[in-house]
Amino acid sequence: MKHEGDAKREGDAKRGSEIKRGTIKEVAARAGVSPATVSRVIGGTYPVAGSTRSRVQRAMRDLDYVVNAYARALVASTSNTVAFVVNDITGAFFAHIAMGVEQQATAEGRLCLVCTTHGDPARELAVINLMREQRAEAVVLVGGAPSTPGYGERMVKLARALDAAGSRLVLAGRPSLGPDVPETVVEYDNEGGAFAMTSYLLSLGHERIVLLGTQPGLSTSDERVRGYERALLSRGLTPDQSLMVPGEFSRESGYEQTLRLIADGVVFTAVYAITDMVAAGVLHALREAGRRVPEDVSVVGNDDIPLAQELYPALTTVHIPHEELGRTAVRLALNRADHPGAQQRTKMGTHVVVRDSAGPAPRPA
């Protein structure tokens, strides 16, 4: 009905022309052939006489014809579409993975659907169903997973449903749902990165290292916490709960929590911000508080988003191969039919990138 309205109004404005979407039939009529022949010309995968072909092509050009992707998808029962679901396109972390996803999808001749969830698990589930309606060939979930009760089971169900329909659930940067779930997962070594980073700080002589911005229940956060604790323990240190401070993955949170730590008189010589964005806030707060980085306090981050290089001092952080991760995820998912034996679960490496924001622990005054 909406389109009726459309047509009428536009009709008034432009001497009675209806909304016309050229169809294969019209092309056929104009070229004096049957629709089937036009279809064959379009498909290109079937013998058509040269003269007929050019007549048809001519007609298509004259009518400025474009195929109807829906009609085609309906009969082909494949959509050439990859969907990706992201927390927030705006964040550099997500954006770079998304970039990889889009690149690979395009390279494989697919279109990309995006949806954002803003961290809402319910919305995530809803969105995946939308993608199911769209018959997306793969649904890529980007970034850390919540672990609210019941969430896991529902995801498993969705994974199976997608699988049954010939589609695929892809987890990029989040943990597997279980051993028997039909899924493609590409993780990165969160725990290893956190372990390496914490070890690095320890090797610089730091012992009271704040881990800032933990979010219990979020996979990304939990894994980093584990790496941090493991590094401490392996040096014979006991993780101090008062040094592990929860917070959001945001600049503001980093800023506020740091000010609070200082106000509370907590003693520390290094801050491991759980995210580069958080680190940005930490740096800001320390500067305001008159503490020098890295002379008085060392600050490190995690993710190695482009911002890390721009911060002052340039941020030492854990590098994650964002784009590569996105590309791999899509590649695995789309080619699984052709390589039945191929591994559908991969973990990519991470490593510490040393810049200027961390230095030796200051001597106790």
Place this chain on the structure above:
Amino acid sequence: MKHEGDAKREGDAKRGSEIKRGTIKEVAARAGVSPATVSRVIGGTYPVAGSTRSRVQRAMRDLDYVVNAYARALVASTSNTVAFVVNDITGAFFAHIAMGVEQQATAEGRLCLVCTTHGDPARELAVINLMREQRAEAVVLVGGAPSTPGYGERMVKLARALDAAGSRLVLAGRPSLGPDVPETVVEYDNEGGAFAMTSYLLSLGHERIVLLGTQPGLSTSDERVRGYERALLSRGLTPDQSLMVPGEFSRESGYEQTLRLIADGVVFTAVYAITDMVAAGVLHALREAGRRVPEDVSVVGNDDIPLAQELYPALTTVHIPHEELGRTAVRLALNRADHPGAQQRTKMGTHVVVRDSAGPAPRPA
């Protein structure tokens, strides 16, 4: 054929089950009603007896049924899809506009298709055609337009083609194609922002202001150049070609061009970087060269991406209402049928955000 292969392999793995996508017919059979009734239950816009309704809903749940968006779109001849075409999702500038687009599209019940062009006009044209196939309700082009010869005409053709098919070409942050083109354009006041920023620097006593990163032919760049020149002229100053240096919209370019200026011995007291990213490079180069900001040199940017606040010193820049722009673009495009009189061309305001990177011009030594 690809799916045949799929099915066979999966079949081998999982005791002979075919790929099955539940259809409305199966639901109907299970509920003991006709397909039409199921359709009515789904649509919800038609009277159905309570008992029948619940039987149908039961069947849908049992079969884990989801509608086929393609079949639906085919008959409804509307896709519920908005496409957006972007240079590079990774850039904060694009990402924030994209965010606005996605938000509004979602709010209006549409799905989002994304494509990236990486600045290639040919690819842009190709992508728009893809969107035409997808019958997207609106195709949103985000960011500055190239002005290669012939490009304009082809865009006009596409705008008309989309219009004829009931779709809409939307230009977000790029100039109109012409007065009689069926398009929705939401610009922002590029020239005004550049004028205001340049005036601000002039008012601080700067006279030799470098404009760094111009790209002749790119709409965004050209407009900013105009604003810069107009501000100078209105103070009786003549724009000095040697102070307008071309470059890419990137950090690296800002860095290199600044070093080159210094090496060449060009005299200046302020740098107006055409983009915040460029400004980041400028700051870096100046720091390396031992020039203090803002004491020795003032630096300002344009766009007000989040990075601007993180830079040290925090960057004075021109604010652009990115998300608002994206939202407005989609809103106008989707609601044009309901508000036939509504303006389809808008220009949003920009303004200078004063932070710490610009100060009074230094006294000549």
Place this chain on the structure above:
DNA sequence: TTGAAAGCGCTAACAT
């Protein structure tokens, strides 16, 4: 090499 016809899954008249 080409055409005719069937049908993909759904909705929307038109009947009942």
Place this chain on the structure above:
DNA sequence: ATGTTAGCGCTTTCAA
């Protein structure tokens, strides 16, 4: 309130 029928635009047997 529900069922029947006829397509939407395309691809794909099956014939010719």
